[in-house]
Amino acid sequence: MGCVNSKNIANSSIRDPPVIIRDASDSLKVHKVENRRKYFRRNGFKPLEVIKEEEEGEKTGIRKIVVESSNPNLDNKHSNESRRSSEGEQAAPGWPAWLRAAAGDAIDGWLPLKSENFERLEKIGQGTYSNVYRARDLQTGRIVALKKVRFDNFKPESVSFMAREIKILRTLDHPNVMKLEGIITSKLSCNIYLVFEYMEHDLSGLLSCPHVKFTDSQIKCYMLQLLKGIEHCHSRGVLHRDIKSSNILINNEGVLKIADFGLANFFDNKNKQQLTNRVVTLWYRPPELLLGSTSYGPCVDMWSVGCVFAELFNGKPILKGRTEVTTF
Known part of the structure; x- marks a missing residue:
């Protein structure tokens, strides 16, 4: 396998490819990083520890950097992260990965609702970060309110902002506070709808x-x-x-x-x-x-x-x- 020399690493762009760590067990862990050079320096890698640069898919054009880790503590860290991620997937099936990562405790015990089970009617309100629609639950015929939250799931601060609202809503349970009844999302879409009781005025x-x-x-x-x-x-x-x-x-x-x-x-x-x-x-x-x-x-x-x-x-x-x- 060919090597990537230190010059290539030093001249890498700000938005670098994902880094793949090959740990002591010879398994691969993918880690998306903003800056490859800083990542290597922070985790104690040397330029010659990069053992392979490969293409992944003609459609995505994503380039992976494969490195070998000789640091057992780093191996354990990545192993633990992988195990937690796997456990999260088992605990919250059906949720997109970015939502599990940002609001795993908020959606614990819930399953996502399906958008095809709701008929969206007219728009009834608009806020700084959301639009609200009147909708019909096709399974029960009940009228509900759907709040479409605007956010960018590629921006951590935007996701955490949205996740905080979900956590707060699940914390509250009172007749005079709007109760969150469910969340509509999918793995293929960045949209998220919060489902509430419909109030006429x-x-x-x-x-x-x-x-x-x-x-x-x-x-x-x-x-x-x-x-x-x-x-x-x-x-x-x-x-x-x-x-x-x-x-x-x-x-x-x-x-x-x-x-x-x-x-x-x-x-x-x-x-x-x-x-x-x-x-x-x-x-x-x-x-x-x-x-x-x-x-x-x-x-x-x-x-x-x-x-x-x-x-x-x-x-x-x-x-x-x-x-x-x-x-x-």
């Missing part, structure tokens, strides 16, 4: 109707449900971070549910972590976030709840600034 839409005027009793009823839902989130260590009237859904029976946990995050009152202040829609954003604070807790949600409370009486948002300065 959102608070913002109701308030925008000229003929709708809530009574004091109705406002008390909705605020009680909203506060119970928020209390549940906070008791489970979850900050919603985007409470606003359009994220508060109401069905025809008057049941209120908090929706859209795309900006939500976990928190720990005992160990305060630094969080981004670029959250909460401007009209509902509390003063500490407007002033740049990155250390906060449940109080940011409670400010937003107060804004919604005033909006129920006023019929429209009370802090409609165009910029952070005018809002503050």
